[in-house]
Amino acid sequence: MIREFSSTDILFIVTAVRWTLILSAIAFAGGAIGGLLVALSRTARNPVLRQAATGFIRVFQGTPLLMQLFLVYFGLAVVGLPIDPLLAAAVALTLHASAYLGEIWRGAIEAVPAGQNEAATALALGYRDRMRHVILPQAMRIATAPTVGFLVQLIKGTSLASIIGFTELTRAGQIINNATFQPFLVFGTVAALYFVLCWPLSLLARHMETRMRRALTR
Structure with missing residues (x-):
């Protein structure tokens, strides 16, 4: 039986936000670990590691998240x-995030001036010390803005988890809409929460990009 859209329904939808945030946090944390491994493999001297990382990226960037x-x-x-x-x-979102963050961070590592690596090598620093103390700190500054931008996409991507029955924000909206049949109110609320x-986060990413652009032109 169809009923009216009420404040209780709004509370149910708002409560589901926590699951969207939990799923986003898990996927981003796992994707950060996986993305770092992918980025390091993509920039490694070992051709096997490079090819394996490239294959991983092609698979997960070349197929729909759904x-x-x-x-x-x-x-x-x-x-x-x-x-x-x-x-x-x-698991699916972590693998997805690993592929995209790996490529973002690979680009940031390669954007660090070659002279930095050469100087570190001249100081007799090994590969691990060069990456830890010289390359990665600079690369992360470059990668911060696009990483935050990807986080926005990841949060929106969690909506697809509703397809497999996970009750996050979008799934909560579907449940309430099935009971009230008021899609404009229900999904308008869902859209507002997204x-x-x-x-x-979008504003933060844009601000970081602007600051980075100004720093590079000085």
Whole structure:
């Protein structure tokens, strides 16, 4: 039976924001670890590591995130390994984030002037010390703005987890809409909450890009 859209429904939708944030945090943290490994592999001298990282990026950037969610959630169930929707979404989004952050950070590492690496080598610093003390600190400054920008996309990407039954913000909206049949009010509320989550991060990314551009032109 269809009922009216009420304040209780709004509270239910707002409460679901925490799951969107939890999933985003898990995926971003896991993607940061994976992305660093991918970036280091992409810039390594070992051709096997470079090719493996390139293949990983091509697979996860060349296929839709929705298909990746389906493969993790339904694929593991087919082979007898049923998985919780939260865990499935976290794994798929982590792999997705690893590919994109790895490429972002690879570009940032390669953007560090070659003279910095040469100077560190002249000081007899090994590869690990060069990356830790010289290259990565500078690369992370360059990568900060696009990394924040990707985080915005990742938060919005968590909406696809609703397809596999995980009750985050979008799924909560679907549940309430099925009960009230007032899509404009329900999904307008959902969209407003996504805006509140993402717009400040978008502004931060834009501000960082502007500061970086000014620093490079000095």
